[in-house]
Amino acid sequence: MSWFKREDNEILNVEQRTVRTEGLWVRCPHCRQVIFKAELEANLQVCPKCGHHFRFDARSRIDKLLEPGYQLVDLDLRSTDPLEFTDLKPYKKRLVEAQKKTGLNDAIVNAVGKLGPHDVVLSAMEYSFIGGSMGSVVGETIALAVDRSLATRHPLIIISASGGARMMEGIASLMQLAKISTGLAKMDDENIPYISVMTDPTTGGVTASFAMLGDLNIAEPGALIGFAGPRVIEQTIRQKLPDGFQRSEFLLEHGFLDAIVPRKEMKQYLIQALTWMNVSTHPTN
Numbered sequence: 001m002s003w004f005k006r007e008d009n010e011i012l013n014v015e016q017r018t019v020r021t022e023g024l025w026v027r028c029p030h031c032r033q034v035i036f037k038a039e040l041e042a043n044l045q046v047c048p049k050c051g052h053h054f055r056f057d058a059r060s061r062i063d064k065l066l067e068p069g070y071q072l073v074d075l076d077l078r079s080t081d082p083l084e085f086t087d088l089k090p091y092k093k094r095l096v097e098a099q100k101k102t103g104l105n106d107a108i109v110n111a112v113g114k115l116g117p118h119d120v121v122l123s124a125m126e127y128s129f130i131g132g133s134m135g136s137v138v139g140e141t142i143a144l145a146v147d148r149s150l151a152t153r154h155p156l157i158i159i160s161a162s163g164g165a166r167m168m169e170g171i172a173s174l175m176q177l178a179k180i181s182t183g184l185a186k187m188d189d190e191n192i193p194y195i196s197v198m199t200d201p202t203t204g205g206v207t208a209s210f211a212m213l214g215d216l217n218i219a220e221p222g223a224l225i226g227f228a229g230p231r232v233i234e235q236t237i238r239q240k241l242p243d244g245f246q247r248s249e250f251l252l253e254h255g256f257l258d259a260i261v262p263r264k265e266m267k268q269y270l271i272q273a274l275t276w277m278n279v280s281t282h283p284t285n
């Protein structure tokens with residue numbers, strides 16, 4: 001009978017009816033709860049269940065800290081390959097892949113603008129670019145930020161997220177530690193504030209130089225901060241390390257940090273800190 005036919009009511013196949021949910025959810029590595037990705041992004045990449053701080057990209061940090069109208073600067077420098085280094089793949093190839101992935105020339109972004117009422121120079125490291133490692137370009141870019149602070153007398157804030165010095169550049173990478181530290185010493189002589197903000201992770205040569213040289217050293221909760229890794233230390237001293245070793249809470253307890261500040265409170269804390277330091281809110285001519 002004709003009314004059994006479904007010629008005019010074609011049934012969609014399963015593939016057409018599938019609702020795609022891939023990438024919409026994230027599992028928190030701390031509490032193991034599944035979080036809606038949009039909810040996590042709205043909460044500044046902080047788990048709404050347990051407060052675990054996910055890694056946060058450099059441009060988002062700048063955007064959330066500085067007032068609208070800030071300016072990104074010193075973006076033109078590019079790393080070379082002075083040692084023609086190759087491990088699992090050529091260093092030049094790593095650079096191209098990282099630049100394509102992040103949209104940055106290297107693992108650092110400089111910005112100038114206002115943090116509340118205060119004019120500041122801000123440097124934020126990008127961990128997604130070869131582990132935020134510090135090569136010649138990162139070192140020179142931070143040195144340029146130091147020079148801007150010296151020229152304008154505006155406070156400097158550096159947000160660290162790094163695995164340390166970039167081994168692919170050898171001694172050229174290690175020289176950046178001395179160069180940046182020398183510039184920060186000049187800022188100290190001129191009484192220009194420098195605030196160091198350490199995030200997960202801040203390790204190696206970055207910790208051994210500018211990350212620990214702030215007039216105020218602060219960190220996000222749960223951040224891994226240290227020079228050598230825990231396994232190397234245990235093998236060296238032949239002792240079991242305590243729980244939470246090299247996390248920001250352990251460092252605060254043992255006097256290596258001045259404060260631990262949650263991400264959502266960071267902007268207001270920095271504004272208050274600069275006010276305590278009697279930083280002028282009037283632009284420099």
